[in-house]
Amino acid sequence: MTTSGEAIRHLWTHKTQDHPWLPDEELVIDRAEGVWVWTERGKKLLDGFAGLAVVNVGHGRREIAEAIAEQTVRLAYYPTTRQFSNRPAAELAAKLAALAPGDLDYSMFAVSGAEANERAMQIARHYWLASGKPGKHKVLSLQGGYHGGTTGTFAVCGLPHMVEPYTALHVPGFTKITPPYPYRDRGTGTDEELVRRRAGDLRAAIGAEGPDTVSAVIMEPVISSGGFIMPPIGWLRAVRAICDELDVLMIADEVITGFGRTGRWFAVEHDGVVPDLMTVAKGITSGYVPLSAAIARGRLADAFADDATQENVHPGTYAAHPVACAAALANIKIIEQDNLVANAATMGARLLDGLQHAVGKRRIVGEVRGRGLMVCVELVEPDGSGRPLDKERVARLDRKAWDRGAIVYARGQVVRLAPPLCITREEVDTLVDVVAASIEELDAELS
Numbered sequence: 024m025t026t027s028g029e030a031i032r033h034l035w036t037h038k039t040q041d042h043p044w045l046p047d048e049e050l051v052i053d054r055a056e057g058v059w060v061w062t063e064r065g066k067k068l069l070d071g072f073a074g075l076a077v078v079n080v081g082h083g084r085r086e087i088a089e090a091i092a093e094q095t096v097r098l099a100y101y102p103t104t105r106q107f108s109n110r111p112a113a114e115l116a117a118k119l120a121a122l123a124p125g126d127l128d129y130s131m132f133a134v135s136g137a138e139a140n141e142r143a144m145q146i147a148r149h150y151w152l153a154s155g156k157p158g159k160h161k162v163l164s165l166q167g168g169y170h171g172g173t174t175g176t177f178a179v180c181g182l183p184h185m186v187e188p189y190t191a192l193h194v195p196g197f198t199k200i201t202p203p204y205p206y207r208d209r210g211t212g213t214d215e216e217l218v219r220r221r222a223g224d225l226r227a228a229i230g231a232e233g234p235d236t237v238s239a240v241i242m243e244p245v246i247s248s249g250g251f252i253m254p255p256i257g258w259l260r261a262v263r264a265i266c267d268e269l270d271v272l273m274i275a276d277e278v279i280t281g282f283g284r285t286g287r288w289f290a291v292e293h294d295g296v297v298p299d300l301m302t303v304a305k306g307i308t309s310g311y312v313p314l315s316a317a318i319a320r321g322r323l324a325d326a327f328a329d330d331a332t333q334e335n336v337h338p339g340t341y342a343a344h345p346v347a348c349a350a351a352l353a354n355i356k357i358i359e360q361d362n363l364v365a366n367a368a369t370m371g372a373r374l375l376d377g378l379q380h381a382v383g384k385r386r387i388v389g390e391v392r393g394r395g396l397m398v399c400v401e402l403v404e405p406d407g408s409g410r411p412l413d414k415e416r417v418a419r420l421d422r423k424a425w426d427r428g429a430i431v432y433a434r435g436q437v438v439r440l441a442p443p444l445c446i447t448r449e450e451v452d453t454l455v456d457v458v459a460a461s462i463e464e465l466d467a468e469l470s
């Protein structure tokens with residue numbers, strides 16, 4: 024029996040019509056293994072975006088399923104409010120303290136990436152209150168940045184079309200800074216000059232708001248939803264220095280980039296910086312069960328005495344859910360045992376190289392860029408102007424790849440790839456062939 028269109032219609036969909044050529048019944052994903060997924064109607068596809076850049080260890084890992092089953096039977100739920108805790112939660116918090124850079128040692132767990140970012144901003148706010156600086160409340164962020172779909176995270180969202188319906192709810196002062204976008208903004212200068220320019224903008228924006236009103240700066244190391252924009256290495260170091268200078272907290276949103284995606288455990292490691300707060304989700308469990316965390320540095324935790332009775336950030340019912348934490352522990356064990364962080368670096372380089380060779384010189388290809396297994400091709404108009412290729416035309420790549428047996432993510436002016444980190448050389452080469460043939464066909468259509 025297959026899923027009926029009538030049943031699917033009861034799912035609240037967000038109507039983006041990414042696959043307008045297919046009826047909903049063709050898009051029921053039924054099972055998956057490694058980097059492959061099968062639709063209910065039996066079509067096999069290479070998962071070139073790991074769901075939503077989530078399934079880092081790949082699909083169908085029995086070890087995680089067994090850890091989930093075991094924990095569910097032993098203790099499916101107990102809160103971590105009211106001073107209670109549970110073993111998987113404590114073990115996971117200790118594991119994250121060991122894995123995360125520097126003294127990012129204290130995890131507040133949540134359920135989604137958005138919630139982790141809400142928690143990070145709330146921890147920052149409580150820190151300033153506890154530090155006797157109650158005026159510090161604003162959070163600055165990047166144009167193009169995405170931190171989740173809740174009202175609080177929309178305040179720091181740099182994608183205007185997404186937040187427009189909610190502007191009446193937003194408080195002033197949550198300024199958006201232009202990120203360093205080398206392909207578009209480097210001009211004839213160097214990456215270092217671009218970083219200096221954008222860092223100058225950030226310093227000026229904090230100055231204009233008044234540093235005594237600014238709590239934090241939040242940003243993604245790679246601006247994912249904004250188009251896989253990869254600021255030069257050195258940008259996060261510059262941000263760190265400004266935050267130190269102006270007494271502002273730095274929040275790194277590693278919801279997509281965490282757990283090996285960029286070829287390091289966490290993307291901030293490319294810059295060698297330690298943010299004050301780091302948020303993680305997606306790859307923490309590879310999506311087997313939802314889980315996220317806001318991880319704080321020692322000095323933030325120290326602001327709240329162990330014997331304090333005044334509650335700071337109020338946790339949710341499912342904070343540190345034992346089953347989700349058990350899934351995360353099993354997931355992290357796989358990442359370690361299968362060397363998936365190193366594999367992401369090697370396979371990411373192969374994917375980038377393969378695409379650069381195959382389509383890098385095509386007239387509709389502006390740039391092929393990547394960091395680990397976040398790789399994209401930025402498309403431009405064929406007239407040599409360098410203008411972004413019309414998004415309707417870019418979107419055709421989804422269909423071309425689908426017809427050739429892969430799921431990719433063509434949105435705006437880029438086609439994005441973020442396959443599971445367990446991808447093999449042969450699978451990378453298949454993905455390169457599919458994407459290259461799709462781009463070649465699009466190029467020919469535009470003649």
Ligand SMILES: Cc1ncc(COP(=O)(O)O)c(C=O)c1O
Nearest residue numbers: 135136137169170171247278279
């Ligand atoms: C960088 C980043 N932050 C936060 C989020 C929000 O995560 P969630 O959808 O789990 O709330 C996303 C989702 O894609 C993301 O890419």
